Amino acid sequence: MDLSVLNDKQKEAVECLSGPLLVVAGAGSGKTRVITYRIANLLAHGIKPYNILAITFTNKAANEMKERVENLLGLGASDCTISTFHSLCNRILHIDIERIGMGKNFNIIDTDDSKSIMRKIIKDLGYDPKKNKERPILSEISKAKNINVGPEEYAAKYAIDDFTRKVSECYNEYEKRKYTANVLDFDDLLVKTAQLFKENPDILDKYQEKYKYILIDEYQDTNDIQFLIVSYLASKYKNICVVGDEDQSIYSFRGANIRNILSFESDFENAKIIKLEQNYRSTQNILNAANRVISNNIGRKEKVLWTENAIGDPVRFEEYKSDKTEADELIRKIKKDKNYSNTAILYRANSQSKSIEEACVYANIPYRLIGGVQFYKRKEVKDMIAYLRVCLNANDDISLLRIINTPSRGIGESSIEKLRTAAISQNCSMFSLLNDASSIGVIKSTASKMKDFYNIILKAKSEVDVKSMLMFFKTKIGYLEDVEIQEGIDARIERESNIDELINKAAEFVSSDTEDAMDSLNNFLNEVSLVADIDELDASDKKLTLMTVHASKGLEFDNVYIVGFSENLFPSAMSLMDGDVGVEEERRLAYVAMTRARKNLHISSAVSKFFQGKSAMYIPSRFVDEAKGDGFECKYAEISNRFYDDVYEEDRPYNKYKFSDQAHSHKSSRSDTYVVNKEVVKAAKADLSKFKSHVTYQKPEKLPYDEGDLVSHIKFGEGKVKSIKDIGKDFEVTIDFKDSGERILLAGFAKLNKI
DNA sequence: CTCCTTTGTCTTTTT
């Protein structure tokens, strides 16, 4: 095995074949290379490919890694298991899930499905759906699952207040419904695998014997349940190599626990640690700027990346007047370079892609958008998949509900409700009642419509493979005709092309076929449920890439443009509400974004930007100040006046300083627009940094002023307190201001001083 | 039961 292309540290990691090994690999330090060479080296030392398990963060990374190993060895590495945690668990469960009491043909539901289940649960449990949103409840449940806490344990240990008691109730019901429908959500794949290992030592032993050598990439982004699975697998032979960088941990919202990488040494005895600090990717200027930013995080292991690369062009920050100008100017620059396939535009949130997309369309630049409205989330694609799911798993009531009246076949809500309650009381699937629906109290004509639907599914199931099933659904059930009637011919054409694309993907699953239709259907559905957006990225076509910073993890480009680099966008307003912890994660995110660039890094922000129908004003991100230094150039927008709205919303304190510029002020008819000078902007900025205290605001027993007192406010000046109203978590104070008249403010935000 | 209008919510990030 020729290891001469590796540096000493890399070589050391590649040559360490057994025992626990932690490779701390800074951005661009050749991490992927180390993993691929290490796999190849294991194989070269006679270790059998089927004894090797490598976990990557995305399916795309897995496929690339497979390819690279094969290129190194000049032979197939197909017997190595290289996959994501979710795919691995999916595969394991498909073999042995019956041992924990579930059916083999389970379906995997996505977040939208989870939401609609939860919405129904909230209603059925008699809670007001307006006051109880499904999202916070689901995210609490997900958090519980990510630390391997089931419904019983949650009820016992975590249900401590109104909210968590409600969550506990919903959690229980949610698990029950998924169980009867024989479906799993994303978290379940991990949870159930851990359960399988825990309850069945023989199965665990089988996998310990199979996966004697384990490698895990992006270890800083593993969560507790993933760690548990890894510890189960690795506990026998302890040949575990993890690679990661705590500075690039950006998935804590998904339960990623940075502790996993920080305490690897204590988790695995006699662990060897190798640090890779030489960066091969970026210019010195890019690296220096990124290092200056990340060094503001406290509590990290000190690590300074260095490079022998050229100094390169300076990193540039530029502030534009509006998000539209920002997009137009950047696209103009990019068009001049013409180097589309080596260029990426990165942003914090998917919603920010829109102005860029518009600019691309206008400038006629080919682009590729990762994320956004993903292929598998499109309505027609999800509908087709729901049809397939019902074919595979007749218990899947969730999918059945989705399509029973799509296309519209005259089965209305009340009939569906009757069907649903009948299924619950008879303890059977909804599908099984469709054949003879007159017995459940629906009118005759509806019963016959239900029977028709039942026959459609039976007919489809008799098709020879997935592809012909899809062809059947596309052409024989009036789906596209219905779309055309409802939404017109253009919609029909677009939907049809998406369905055709799905059919193409399905075709790949039937080519190698000795298996029966249900097996290929099963494989297809499971594969389809686990694809990520980034998996679809094909770097070979010459297109400009648009994606979130999260999606860019692990990738690199010659030219990187980071847009929307403003306070409240990046760092996001949401994260600012979490205080320092939130800001540190955003800082890591900024670090990841910056270190994607090889040669040119251009960062930008916009003073004004449309937000929820209004234009809002923004100040540059705090990370700009942190990045400043040699080789970093700044250019701010020349704006003579900055204006801002006051938006006092009780539950959204971060909206308080939403700015709006003059050009759009007529749009915000509901709130006044004030001309303010730079000092006020500065004061607003200072105030922004105190959001933490706003969020954790403790309502005092009594306010330091009373009705009738004169008080002063940072923006409105002097005024007289007219009334004070106790509204629970804060006081609502009505003040008659000298200059601007009567206003109602919240004491916690307004910070009024008695004079 | 369906279609159209009105209302409310929303912006982190994803397997």
Place this chain on the structure above:
DNA sequence: GACAAAGGAG
């Protein structure tokens, strides 16, 4: 401003 859900009319 955009999109989904609820409400109202036919």
